[in-house]
Amino acid sequence: MGKNQxxxxxxxxxxxxRGGGGGPEDVDTRYAGHDASFHTAEWxxxxxxxxxxxxxxxxxxxxxxxxxxxxxxxxxAANAQADREYKEALEAERARRLGYTKEGGVTKKKDxxxxKKKDxxERKKRKxxxxxxKKKHKxxxxxxRxxxxxxxxxxxxxSSSGSGSSSSSDSGSSSSDQDYGGMGSxxxxxxxxxx
Numbered sequence: 001m002g003k004n005q006x007x008x009x010x011x012x013x014x015x016x017x018r019g020g021g022g023g024p025e026d027v028d029t030r031y032a033g034h035d036a037s038f039h040t041a042e043w044x045x046x047x048x049x050x051x052x053x054x055x056x057x058x059x060x061x062x063x064x065x066x067x068x069x070x071x072x073x074x075x076x077a078a079n080a081q082a083d084r085e086y087k088e089a090l091e092a093e094r095a096r097r098l099g100y101t102k103e104g105g106v107t108k109k110k111d112x113x114x115x116k117k118k119d120x121x122e123r124k125k126r127k128x129x130x131x132x133x134k135k136k137h138k139x140x141x142x143x144x145r146x147x148x149x150x151x152x153x154x155x156x157x158x159s160s161s162g163s164g165s166s167s168s169s170d171s172g173s174s175s176s177d178q179d180y181g182g183m184g185s186x187x188x189x190x191x192x193x194x195x
Contacts, residue, residue: 004038138195 039047056064 135195142195
């Protein structure tokens, strides 16, 4: 007896012992439309064909698996490289838009404030240099005027006092020039700064 037939007989016996329904005839009518075989003839033919089919050896199968793994690894590496290049391109675009510079392998943000400060410092230097030139020009013109006045005073002094006193007055005026920084006489600070 096959597995199915044994199972069928057990089911019939079970239902018969319960007393519900009819006898073994009810069980047979229930399964009348179904195929009683475990597998169909077509399935058995396909199974035999699969068993007789030539299969690769273990070594061949292992080589195929290794080749498939190598192909997957190469695809992953290519994808990772493409991702890296894409991210670098995005980073470069972002840095360009935000104003970063690359100095010595380290990216630093361009400091607009420091650039503005440098520009301001340069402007101040230019202004100072132009002011200094103007001051020097004014000083030189004032020094010339003061020298002219001193000459007038000295010439008037020399005419009144004689030749001996003129040499002493010249030496006195030169010492006073040295004492007061070439101004000739003491000057108020406010006047000195306004020059």
